Amino acid sequence: MNPASDLPWLAEPLANALRQQRGHALLVYGPTGVGQFEFAVMLARAWLCETANDQRAAGLACGQCASCHLVDARGHPDLRVLLPEALEEALGWASDEPPEESGEGKRRQPSKEIRVGQVRAALQFSELTRGRSRHKVVIAYPAERMNAIAANALLKTLEEPPPGQRFVLATEAADRLLPTVRSRCQAVRLELPVRDVALHWLAGQKVAQPEVLLAAAGGSPLLARDWELAGVDSATWAALPGGVRRGDASVLSGWPVPRAVDALQRVCHDALSLAAGGQPRFFAGLRPAPGAQLSELLAWSRELSRVARHAEHPWNAGLLIEALVTQGRDALGGDPGQRGRR
Numbered sequence: 337m338n339p340a341s342d343l344p345w346l347a348e349p350l351a352n353a354l355r356q357q358r359g360h361a362l363l364v365y366g367p368t369g370v371g372q373f374e375f376a377v378m379l380a381r382a383w384l385c386e387t388a389n390d391q392r393a394a395g396l397a398c399g400q401c402a403s404c405h406l407v408d409a410r411g412h413p414d415l416r417v418l419l420p421e422a423l424e425e426a427l428g429w430a431s432d433e434p435p436e437e438s439g440e441g442k443r444r445q446p447s448k449e450i451r452v453g454q455v456r457a458a459l460q461f462s463e464l465t466r467g468r469s470r471h472k473v474v475i476a477y478p479a480e481r482m483n484a485i486a487a488n489a490l491l492k493t494l495e496e497p498p499p500g501q502r503f504v505l506a507t508e509a510a511d512r513l514l515p516t517v518r519s520r521c522q523a524v525r526l527e528l529p530v531r532d533v534a535l536h537w538l539a540g541q542k543v544a545q546p547e548v549l550l551a552a553a554g555g556s557p558l559l560a561r562d563w564e565l566a567g568v569d570s571a572t573w574a575a576l577p578g579g580v581r582r583g584d585a586s587v588l589s590g591w592p593v594p595r596a597v598d599a600l601q602r603v604c605h606d607a608l609s610l611a612a613g614g615q616p617r618f619f620a621g622l623r624p625a626p627g628a629q630l631s632e633l634l635a636w637s638r639e640l641s642r643v644a645r646h647a648e649h650p651w652n653a654g655l656l657i658e659a660l661v662t663q664g665r666d667a668l669g670g671d672p673g674q675r676g677r678r
C-alpha cells in the first residue's frame with residue numbers, strides 16, 4: 337500500500353489531523369468505507385517518519401526513509417495493529433499477536449473481535465521495549481470490536497500513556513464504543529468523497545460502470561471496489577431488482593449470506609422509497625413496481641433487518657435467501673409478465 341496516493345480524498349483530512357493533533361489518542365470515525373483503517377496507518381506512518389520535520393510538507397510521511405518503508409512492508413517494530421483475526425486477510429495485515437487457545441485438533445472460526453489478549457500484548461510491548469522511534473503507535477480497527485474487557489484494558493493506558501505512546505482508534509460505528517474510551521480521544525471525522533473524486537478513483541481501479549456500483553455502495557468507493565473484487569459487477573447489481581420481482585433467487589447464488597441480505601435490504605430500501613414517492617438511492621434509474629404493496633414492503637424490510645442481525649448464524653443459506661426473495665417478489669407485486677402463471 338502506498339497510502340497517501342492510493343486514496344486521494346484522505347490527503348486533506350490527513351494534513352488537517354496532523355496539524356490539529358493535540359492528544360496522544362485519536363478517534364477516526366465516519367461512514368462505512370471511507371478508509372478509516374488506511375487513514376490510521378497514514379497517521380502512524382507520519383508520526384513514525386524519521387525525516388526531519390522541517391523537510392516534510394505539513395508533517396506528512398516522507399515515504400522514503402527506513403521507517404516509512406517498514407510501515408509499508410507492515411513490519412515496523414513500533415507499530416502494533418489490533419485487528420480481529422477475521423479481518424486480517426481482507427486488510428492484508430496479519431496480526432503477530434499470540435493466537436487464542438483452542439481445543440486440541442478443533443478448527444476454530446477466526447475471531448470477529450479484538451481480543452483482550454491482543455490488547456494486553458500490544459500494551460506490554462509498548463511499555464517494555466525500546467523502539468527505534470520517538471513514538472510507538474497502536475492502531476485498533478474496527479475499534480468497536482473490542483469487547484468490554486478488551487476496551488477496559490486499553491482504557492487504563494489511554495488514561496496514563498507511557499511517554500511517546502500514541503493511539504489511533506478507527507471505527508465506522510463510533511456510537512458503539514465505550515463512552516469512557518471515546519472521551520479520552522480527540523475525534524477526527526472522515527467524510528465520503530464527492531462523487532466525481534470517487535468515480536475517478538474507481539475508474540482507476542478498473543471498475544466498469546463505476547456509477548452503478550458507487551450508487552450501490554451508497555457513495556462509498558472502497559465498498560464499491562470490494563464488491564467488484566468479490567464478483568459483484570455493475571451488470572449483476574443492476575439485474576437484482578428484476579430478479580427479485582421474478583422471485584429468482586439465482587441472482588444471488590453463491591453470495592455469502594450477509595452480503596445477499598445486505599443487497600436485498602438495498603432493493604427493499606429503494607422499493608419503499610419509490611412506493612412513497614421518493615427516489616431510489618442504490619439502484620439508479622429504478623422505476624416503481626406497479627404492484628408494490630407498502631405494508632408488505634415494510635414487513636419484508638422488518639424480516640430482512642431481523643435476519644441481518646443474525647446473519648452470522650449457521651443458516652441453510654440457500655433456503656433462507658430463497659424465502660427472502662419470495663417475500664420480496666410478493667411485496668413487489670411479482671413480475672407482470674408472470675402473473676397468472678403462479
Ligand SMILES: [Zn+2]
Binds near residue numbers: 386398399400402404
Ligand atoms: Zn519517512
